[in-house]
Amino acid sequence: MRILRGALLLGGLALLACGLVGLLTDPYVTGPLGVLLWAAGLVALHDGLWLPLVCALGAATTGRPVLRGWLVVAAAVGAVAVPAVLRAGDDHGNPTLLPLPYLRHWLLFLAVTAAAAALAALVRRSVRKARPRGR
Amino acid sequence: MDRDPSPARRRFDPPLPAPPAALRRGPFRPGAFRSPAHGPRTAVVLGRWLGAALLLCFATGLISHLLQDPPGWLAPHLPPRPVNGYRTTQGLHVIAGLAAVPLAGAKLWTVYPRLFEWPPARGVLHLLERLSIALLVAAVLLELFTGLLNTLQWYPWPFPFRQTHYWTAWTAVGALLVHLAVKAPVIAAHWRRAGAVPPSVPPPVPPPVPPSVPPSGRRAVLAATAAAVGAVTLTTAGQSVPWLRALDLFAPRRPGTGGLPVNRTAAQAGTTAVPADWRLAVDGPAGYLIGLGGLRGLPQTTADLPIACVEGWSADARWTGVRLSDLLRRAGIPAGSAVRITSLEAEGPYRVTEMPAPYADDPLTLLALDLDGRPLTPDHGFPARIVAPNRPGVLQTKWVARIEAV
Numbered sequence: 001m002r003i004l005r006g007a008l009l010l011g012g013l014a015l016l017a018c019g020l021v022g023l024l025t026d027p028y029v030t031g032p033l034g035v036l037l038w039a040a041g042l043v044a045l046h047d048g049l050w051l052p053l054v055c056a057l058g059a060a061t062t063g064r065p066v067l068r069g070w071l072v073v074a075a076a077v078g079a080v081a082v083p084a085v086l087r088a089g090d091d092h093g094n095p096t097l098l099p100l101p102y103l104r105h106w107l108l109f110l111a112v113t114a115a116a117a118a119l120a121a122l123v124r125r126s127v128r129k130a131r132p133r134g135r
Numbered sequence: 136m137d138r139d140p141s142p143a144r145r146r147f148d149p150p151l152p153a154p155p156a157a158l159r160r161g162p163f164r165p166g167a168f169r170s171p172a173h174g175p176r177t178a179v180v181l182g183r184w185l186g187a188a189l190l191l192c193f194a195t196g197l198i199s200h201l202l203q204d205p206p207g208w209l210a211p212h213l214p215p216r217p218v219n220g221y222r223t224t225q226g227l228h229v230i231a232g233l234a235a236v237p238l239a240g241a242k243l244w245t246v247y248p249r250l251f252e253w254p255p256a257r258g259v260l261h262l263l264e265r266l267s268i269a270l271l272v273a274a275v276l277l278e279l280f281t282g283l284l285n286t287l288q289w290y291p292w293p294f295p296f297r298q299t300h301y302w303t304a305w306t307a308v309g310a311l312l313v314h315l316a317v318k319a320p321v322i323a324a325h326w327r328r329a330g331a332v333p334p335s336v337p338p339p340v341p342p343p344v345p346p347s348v349p350p351s352g353r354r355a356v357l358a359a360t361a362a363a364v365g366a367v368t369l370t371t372a373g374q375s376v377p378w379l380r381a382l383d384l385f386a387p388r389r390p391g392t393g394g395l396p397v398n399r400t401a402a403q404a405g406t407t408a409v410p411a412d413w414r415l416a417v418d419g420p421a422g423y424l425i426g427l428g429g430l431r432g433l434p435q436t437t438a439d440l441p442i443a444c445v446e447g448w449s450a451d452a453r454w455t456g457v458r459l460s461d462l463l464r465r466a467g468i469p470a471g472s473a474v475r476i477t478s479l480e481a482e483g484p485y486r487v488t489e490m491p492a493p494y495a496d497d498p499l500t501l502l503a504l505d506l507d508g509r510p511l512t513p514d515h516g517f518p519a520r521i522v523a524p525n526r527p528g529v530l531q532t533k534w535v536a537r538i539e540a541v
Binding site for chain 1 (some may be wrong): 167168170198236237240241243244247250267269270272274276277280283284287288289292293294297299301302303304305306307308309310312313314315316317319320323352355358359360362365366367370371377383384385386387388389394395396397398399400402403413424467
């Protein structure tokens with residue numbers, strides 16, 4: 001275990017240094033500060049805005065696991081789909097880029113998964129009513 | 136991290152003073168996070184999934200980088216087989232990267248309370264470890280964000296995508312290995328579900344849970360994360376996996392409808408109007424110029440080769456044209472030569488590309504004139520384009536003007 005940890009630590013530090021030195025010396029990356037600012041900005045948005053929102057939503061939906069699950073799925077697919085929705089139509093004159101009706105697909109996805117989640121929640125509730133847990 | 140370091144260790148890991156307790160407010164309060172799912176077992180399970188996805192991204196990304204921009208010593212050894220090699224590795228790269236979005240989200244949610252641990256830094260080593268985690272999180276978020284937007288050809292940032300994505304990947308994997316080394320005891324303790332918790336890591340005190348909530352929210356978190364990964368994969372992977380195409384809702388490319396996708400149109404490259412007197416120049420000891428009629432008069436070969444893009448999408452196509460090796464032998468260029476290919480486009484990072492010898496010699500590498508039985512359209516590289524097996528799409532040079540030995 002000690003040898004493995006040591007090897008991981010040294011190897012990791014070497015790769016880390018390699019990446020940082022590469023970023024600082026690459027002739028095409030003329031403004032490494034910009035990279036740092038964008039990375040820091042992403043962390044600040046994620047940890048300072050997004051996660052507090054997730055925690056608040058989580059607290060507001062305590063005891064409703066199906067709703068929570070649907071929110072998780074909708075958020076994950078949204079992270080991938082919303083950039084395409086925002087970007088749809090901006091194809092630089094290339095009709096093979098972003099060819100789908102992304103907004104319609106996104107609303108369709110939300111509607112279908114919400115309906116499925118509502119159904120699952122109903123089934124869950126009726127099953128729990130029919131078989132109350134012994135306490 | 137050991138909580139009770141030996142005296143020898145204290146020498147190079149001096150403890151840091153704790154900030155005044157009055158500052159311990161908001162999320163820093165003890166018990167601010169109540170969900171039992173924030174525990175280390177959830178973090179270990181999600182960490183395994185996320186680690187696998189990130190390492191797959193790193194390996195396939197490295198393959199892509201080496202195929203696209205090989206160092207001199209490697210170029211003569213690049214394999215033109217398997218024909219579908221690059222479409223597979225790069226398809227996996229984007230699939231794993233998109234799957235890592237919900238995985239990273241769930242993992243960071245799980246360990247979010249650790250961001251507010253008190254005191255913020257117990258000692259110098261602890262401070263360094265936390266800084267390495269900040270680097271890890273920043274690098275991973277930057278990789279996922281730039282990679283996702285690159286598939287949309289959306290570049291709102293002031294730095295070049297490819298080089299930044301490449302070097303940040305090394306940073307991320309380095310920080311990941313450091314993280315694994317630091318957390319090895321916690322990972323080992325929680326590797327199995329019923330794993331015993333070692334005394335150095337006190338078990339989190341479970342808060343009282345309302346009776347309607349299952350004893351652990353862990354399974355619910357893992358199930359929701361798995362469902363999210365499945366949903367993201369199924370609704371995007373169709374751009375690289377043909378049998379998932381029917382479920383593709385959000386991928387930025389749709390091979391199969393509207394013909395073969397292109398990355399750079401003739402209008403973007405400034406090659407919509409090819410000069411009427413276009414003739415291909417093949418430079419060599421017996422160099423020559425040859426027009427479209429002359430090329431069509433040479434023996435024609437048909438090959439099924441995919442176009443596979445660094446952005447993850449790929450599509451099958453049937454190409455007909457002249458074997459590149461035939462053109463090179465006619466110019467007196469011997470087998471085993473690497474060649475330089477120049478496009479008609481006025482500018483662009485891939486206007487001039489070099490093709491290592493294994494591709495130039497391969498019987499499937501064509502100077503293609505026809506796509507799916509019809510002459511090339513301007514967007515696909517009229518009058519002639521290169522197509523070779525197991526190569527990134529940007530190197531399948533369109534609108535070819537000149538071919539020469541390097």
